[in-house]
Amino acid sequence: MGDQVTRPALVLIGAPGSGKSTVGRLLAERLGVPFRDTDEDVEAVAGKPVSDIFVEDGEERFRELEAEAVRRALEEHPGVLALGGGAVLNEDTQARLAGHRVAYLEVGLSDAVQRVGLGSARPLLVLNPRSQLKRLMDARRPIYERLATITVKTDGLTPEAVADALA
Structure with missing residues (x-):
């Protein structure tokens, strides 16, 4: 196999609110390649939103689905790939990312809070969203x-400016 494996043009990682999906779509459009988001892949496989998977099946089940989605996407997706914020916690995923072009969209807490919106349906930010987000980011x-x-560093930048920097 070796060189015949399709590899993503770029893999985006970062905390919730860093802009992975928004920037990823813009960048893919600029580069003329497809965009893929592993959270969307997980939702398609599970047939329900990520927040429902967490509530109904638990975080462990979500992480299993996520690891499989990432594995598949890294093998078959040629464009820009956005990983869910916690996907990198999986050691197998960490190992699979070696050798890929990986862009970390770094975001400060205040920008992340503004972008995520504290009333959002992000499952890991339910109780005290700001402190949960800070703990998770740290x-x-x-x-x-x-x-x-x-x-x-995405703080104060528009998604377009971040996509420009990556392009």
């Missing part, structure tokens, strides 16, 4: 930084 930052081949 825990994941070292993983994002280690996996990234490029980092773009």
